[in-house]
Amino acid sequence: MPRQPRLDAPNVLHHVMVRGIERRAVFRDDADRADFVGRLAALAEAGAFTVYAWALLPNHAHLLVRTGNRPLPRSMRSLLTGYAGAFNRRHRRAGHLFQNRYRSIVVEEEPYLLELVRYLHLNPIRAKVVSGLRALDRYHWTGHSALVGTVARPWQETPTILSQFASSRRRAIRAYHAFVAAGLPVGRRPDLQGGGLVRSLGGWAAVRALRRGREAYQGDERVLGSSVFVNQLQRTLMDQLTPPRATLSLDALVACVCRHVGTTPAALAAGGRPRQASRARAGIAYLWTAVLGYPGRPLASVLGIRPQNVYRAATQGRAMAEEWEAVLKKC
Secondary structure, X not given: OOOOOOOOOOOOEEEEEEEEHHHOOOOOOXXXXXXXXXXXXXXXXXXXXXXXXXXXXXXXXXXXXXXXXXXXXXXHHHHHXXXXXXXXHHHOOOOOOEOOOOEEXXXXXXXXXXXXXXXXXXXXXXXXXXXXXXXXXXXXXXXXXXXXXXXOOOOOXXXXXXXXXXXXXXXXXXXXXXXXXXXXXXOOOHHHOOOOHHHHOOOHHHHHHHHOOOOOOOOOOOEEOOHHHXXXXXXXXXXXXXXXXXXXXXXXXXXXXXHHHOOOHXXXXXXXXXXXXXXXXXXXXXXXXXXXXXXXXXXXXXXXXXXXXXXXXXXXXXXXXXXXXXXXXXX
């Protein structure tokens, strides 16, 4: 079955999961964990997304984030590609680190935000990485310690979560802590893994029974929320994602940018570093990957550069983002 496109838009809440290839460890030591958290913090501070909850386990990680000023795929590519490269260099290994692509589930904020904050932060206890709630309070590698105030994480959005419990910070921390403690006996929560009403109403059998009635309940593995929420996402988010991709081909983008800088597509493909060609490569790479959201590898032959240099060119293009986005509007 082909993969469905990701659901994404500004200000959307996502539960993101990444796993090691063949269930191997992606965090071997605290240096690895600190590197990953540092990259996550940098993205949060840059406004790429807002981080509400996170947990690092030996062979996987969970994030609960709200998208900000850039698409989630772009932020996750930056986080995971940068981390994997550093991990491989540090441990003298080669090859893929993560299993397939990361999984992201769009979350309906009410009633799932606090449930997911608790569920994600209890992962180290369920996995027996820490011995109990008291140890979790001081564990550096989840967002729980920031919420209870034992580890400073200024980039993590703690006020939004704590304000759900009380207006006073001290009372809010106490109430949050009690809320997390109440989740300890519950164990795994398949109903928090996505699927719209498919999960929350008891699986596909329950949904089939409901569909025999008058209402057509929707289920989508990319969504955790009610049928109304699923339908709303299908109508709005996919409509937002489709037009740019449907109306502009790669050939048209390349021709448009080349005209703007005064070069030709043939000059790009031939390689070499004339100033106009370098500018065009940067603009095309930035628009194609960061703005339109396409993968960068197919650009390599078109731009006359190595695949690993496509995202470097996109980074150079980002420095003149306003110019290139204005060009895109004219294409």
